[in-house]
Every structure is written in C-alpha cells, then in structure tokens.
Amino acid sequence: MAERKIDLIKTETRNVKWLVDNMRNELLKVDNSFQRQYVWLKKHQVKLIETILLGYSIPEIYLWGIDTDPDNGDTVYSIVDGQQRIGAVVDFIEGKFNLSVTSVAEKDASYANKHFSDLNSDEKKAIWDYPFSIRFIRQEFVRQDIVTMFLRLNSTNLSLNPQELRNAEFDGKFLKLAEELSNLNFWETYKIFNQQQVRRMQDIQFISNVLIFFRQGIEGDTTQTNINRVYDLYNETYEEYDDDKNLFNSILNEMEKFFKSTDEKIGEFLSKQTHLYTFMIITYYILKMHGEVKEEHVQKVSKFIDAYENTSNSNLFTTKILSDIAEYKKLSSEGTQSKSKRMRRIQIIKSVIDI
Incomplete structure (x- = not known):
C-alpha cells in the first residue's frame, strides 16, 4: 500500500531556544510564497509573548525539511505555517520591541513595559523553555503537496483572506x-x-x-x-x-x-x-x-x-x-x-x- 501523506509528518516538541538557534543559523527559511513577509503589528507580537509568559498554548507550527547537509547533518526547514509566531519570539529576544503596557492583558504584571533583557530570571527561562508543538514534514513531500496541505490547513481558518490563499496557490x-x-x-x-x-x-x-x-x-x-x-x-x-x-x-x-x-x-x-x-x-x-x-x-x-x-x-x-x-x-x-x-x-x- 502506498505511503500515506500523514506518515511523512511527525509531531514533536521543540523549545524557543531551538527555534531561535535555528533562525540565527539560517536553518529556518521564510517562504513568502505561503505567507507574506513578516509584518505583524507590535500589539500582536506583544500578545504572543505574553501568552508564552502566562503559559498558555500556541497553535502548532509546520516546518518542511527541504535540504540536509551531508557533512554535518543539519537540516534546513521551510516555514510553511508559523513565521509570524517564530519572528515575534526572535525579535523580542533580540530586543526589537518591549511588552508595552497598552498591549498586554495583565497591566500590573512584572513584565509590563519591559524588553527581554529587563525580565527577571524566571521570566527569561520561561521564554527559553517554552515548548512549541511542531509538525515536521519530510523532504519526500513535493511542493504541490505542501501547497495543497497549506490551503486545506487554512480553508476553515477565517484569518486568511482570498488573496493570502492565492499567494500560496500561485507562484507565477x-x-x-x-x-x-x-x-x-x-x-x-x-x-x-x-x-x-x-x-x-x-x-x-x-x-x-x-x-x-x-x-x-x-x-x-x-x-x-x-x-x-x-x-x-x-x-x-x-x-x-x-x-x-x-x-x-x-x-x-x-x-x-x-x-x-x-x-x-x-x-x-x-x-x-x-x-x-x-x-x-x-x-x-x-x-x-x-x-x-x-x-x-x-x-x-x-x-x-x-x-x-x-x-x-x-x-x-x-x-x-x-x-x-x-x-x-x-x-x-x-x-x-x-x-x-x-x-x-x-x-x-x-x-x-x-x-
């Protein structure tokens, strides 16, 4: 029997440290043919970081393995879904925005108005250790399979409008x-x-x-x-x-x-x-x-x-x-x-x- 698509996808947990290291080492690639260049508004970035600090769950991320270095074994992944979430975490850790009190839900929280460098040790650890659920898609997937999966993934997601779906389906x-x-x-x-x-x-x-x-x-x-x-x-x-x-x-x-x-x-x-x-x-x-x-x-x-x-x-x-x-x-x-x-x-x- 032919191998099922689902058998080429495995779900694993990786923490923020893994995501940041792989972004810095250019092992995670943003593919704008699926989603547009990372341009989340600051209020959305802040909400995500606060969600992490409060320990709530975040939707899973989809990574597609597109190449493996034969010498060191490093795999390069294309971010099929989740670039905004990954980008917000990396930008916050690199000090590109703070948790402005106007955007956080917990106005009196110790992290309000702080940059990553200003957080206390427990808060920093909570971010580094936060577990992301990641669906790893094997290299055997062809691009058309990825496009089909992305469209199905978002077909019931009202957050994607027709033009965003076109951006994934067409690349001409x-x-x-x-x-x-x-x-x-x-x-x-x-x-x-x-x-x-x-x-x-x-x-x-x-x-x-x-x-x-x-x-x-x-x-x-x-x-x-x-x-x-x-x-x-x-x-x-x-x-x-x-x-x-x-x-x-x-x-x-x-x-x-x-x-x-x-x-x-x-x-x-x-x-x-x-x-x-x-x-x-x-x-x-x-x-x-x-x-x-x-x-x-x-x-x-x-x-x-x-x-x-x-x-x-x-x-x-x-x-x-x-x-x-x-x-x-x-x-x-x-x-x-x-x-x-x-x-x-x-x-x-x-x-x-x-x-």
Missing part, C-alpha cells in the same frame, strides 16, 4: 508582477494602504485588479473568482508582463501630478482606494488620448471634488453634471465590486473632465 508571473509593483514608493508616500492592509495583501489585490483592467478592459470582473481565473491564465505565460509593468508605472507617474497639486484636497480624496482605482483608470484614458495629465485635467478634478463635497454648488457645473456627480457619490458608498457601478463611476468622471 501575474502574482510576481503584482508583488513587484506593491514595492513602489508611491503607496507609502501617499499612505494608500495601512500596515494591516499590507500584511493582509490588500495592496496586492488592488494592484491585481488594475492589471486585470489592462488585460480585460473595463468589463473585466474584480470578483474573487475572476481574479483566481486571471492568476491561473497568466501563471506560466504572461507575454505582456513588461508592457503592463511599464504602463502601470506610467499611470502612477502621471497620478503624482494630482497628488502634488497645490490643492491638497485632491491627494486626500484620491488616497481613498475606491476613488484611486477609478482615477487610475481615468489616467489610463488620459494617457491614451492626450499623452499626459495636463494642468487642465488637474483643475477639472479639483472642481469635481468641490462639487462632490457640495453637490448643491451650481456654479461649478451644469445641473446635469451635478446630478451625475451626486450619482457618483452614491455609487462610491455602495458595493464597489459591482461591475455596472464601477463602469458607471468611470463614465461619469470621463464626462466631467471631458475625455
């Missing part, structure tokens, strides 16, 4: 381009995504939707089903990779003219993701028709925002356009994933700024 060119574009300074400069949204890969999904527009036009769905379909379609072959990358960069470069306008309300308005998506598409059309965003476009967007904020301002536009802007405002507050509503928002802006 479409995802790689979205990840590459997410590292551009634009997002941080104009505070488009907060740290929590970045951790949950909402920036990757937003960028993916813009790339889907490039491939499928304005009628392309932004539903999770269609995003999965596009990831699959362009997973291995994505001939437009460079063209889409250059186009995306061109749009952001032109968008900066809006953000750098002396009219500060434009940047504040466009930093909201619903509006940003719409105006990235609008900028795409401006580039196609005019080659660049001109001052007249910036001024019309400024007038549009004034009317958006006060739709009774009859001095700015005709009654018909003011009515359209009021409709845009309503559509922006409703379900933003609706294809018809998204298309109508873009149609309204195109008419307002005359493109």
Whole structure:
C-alpha cells in the first residue's frame, strides 16, 4: 500500500531556544510564497509573548525539511505555517520591541513595559523553555503537496483572506508582477494602504485588479473568482508582463501630478482606494488620448471634488453634471465590486473632465 501523506509528518516538541538557534543559523527559511513577509503589528507580537509568559498554548507550527547537509547533518526547514509566531519570539529576544503596557492583558504584571533583557530570571527561562508543538514534514513531500496541505490547513481558518490563499496557490508571473509593483514608493508616500492592509495583501489585490483592467478592459470582473481565473491564465505565460509593468508605472507617474497639486484636497480624496482605482483608470484614458495629465485635467478634478463635497454648488457645473456627480457619490458608498457601478463611476468622471 502506498505511503500515506500523514506518515511523512511527525509531531514533536521543540523549545524557543531551538527555534531561535535555528533562525540565527539560517536553518529556518521564510517562504513568502505561503505567507507574506513578516509584518505583524507590535500589539500582536506583544500578545504572543505574553501568552508564552502566562503559559498558555500556541497553535502548532509546520516546518518542511527541504535540504540536509551531508557533512554535518543539519537540516534546513521551510516555514510553511508559523513565521509570524517564530519572528515575534526572535525579535523580542533580540530586543526589537518591549511588552508595552497598552498591549498586554495583565497591566500590573512584572513584565509590563519591559524588553527581554529587563525580565527577571524566571521570566527569561520561561521564554527559553517554552515548548512549541511542531509538525515536521519530510523532504519526500513535493511542493504541490505542501501547497495543497497549506490551503486545506487554512480553508476553515477565517484569518486568511482570498488573496493570502492565492499567494500560496500561485507562484507565477501575474502574482510576481503584482508583488513587484506593491514595492513602489508611491503607496507609502501617499499612505494608500495601512500596515494591516499590507500584511493582509490588500495592496496586492488592488494592484491585481488594475492589471486585470489592462488585460480585460473595463468589463473585466474584480470578483474573487475572476481574479483566481486571471492568476491561473497568466501563471506560466504572461507575454505582456513588461508592457503592463511599464504602463502601470506610467499611470502612477502621471497620478503624482494630482497628488502634488497645490490643492491638497485632491491627494486626500484620491488616497481613498475606491476613488484611486477609478482615477487610475481615468489616467489610463488620459494617457491614451492626450499623452499626459495636463494642468487642465488637474483643475477639472479639483472642481469635481468641490462639487462632490457640495453637490448643491451650481456654479461649478451644469445641473446635469451635478446630478451625475451626486450619482457618483452614491455609487462610491455602495458595493464597489459591482461591475455596472464601477463602469458607471468611470463614465461619469470621463464626462466631467471631458475625455
């Protein structure tokens, strides 16, 4: 009888000392194709360390053996699930954060507001000796088996959203381009995504939707089903990779003219993701028709925002356009994933700024 998958996994206990030593010796590798780069918020880090100090249990960790040194026997493991937990422990021991009293549950505890170096001997020992339950996956597992297991592991875990699951399932060119574009300074400069949204890969999904527009036009769905379909379609072959990358960069470069306008309300308005998506598409059309965003476009967007904020301002536009802007405002507050509503928002802006 064929060997069962479960027979290739063994559960053992390792303490924090083992985890820290293996991280420092680079024997534990973070695999971002399963989970995104370690970006837990401090409050989550603090909660984990406090859980250890209080002696409560922590969910098990999954490590996949990917290579063994034939000379010394050291095995290198890929962290399939648990990188945030391991990273928090290592960072705390290395003094990168303290147990701020605002985040701990036990406000009067002796460890509140302390770094690891400030803890008493018993508290330090409690951390070093804390036992983690680890599922060791043997090297005989192939990567597709690991992906399948990870997806099954998290299929009933509401903490993982569709984009995080896509990140584990796909490793092709479409995802790689979205990840590459997410590292551009634009997002941080104009505070488009907060740290929590970045951790949950909402920036990757937003960028993916813009790339889907490039491939499928304005009628392309932004539903999770269609995003999965596009990831699959362009997973291995994505001939437009460079063209889409250059186009995306061109749009952001032109968008900066809006953000750098002396009219500060434009940047504040466009930093909201619903509006940003719409105006990235609008900028795409401006580039196609005019080659660049001109001052007249910036001024019309400024007038549009004034009317958006006060739709009774009859001095700015005709009654018909003011009515359209009021409709845009309503559509922006409703379900933003609706294809018809998204298309109508873009149609309204195109008419307002005359493109």
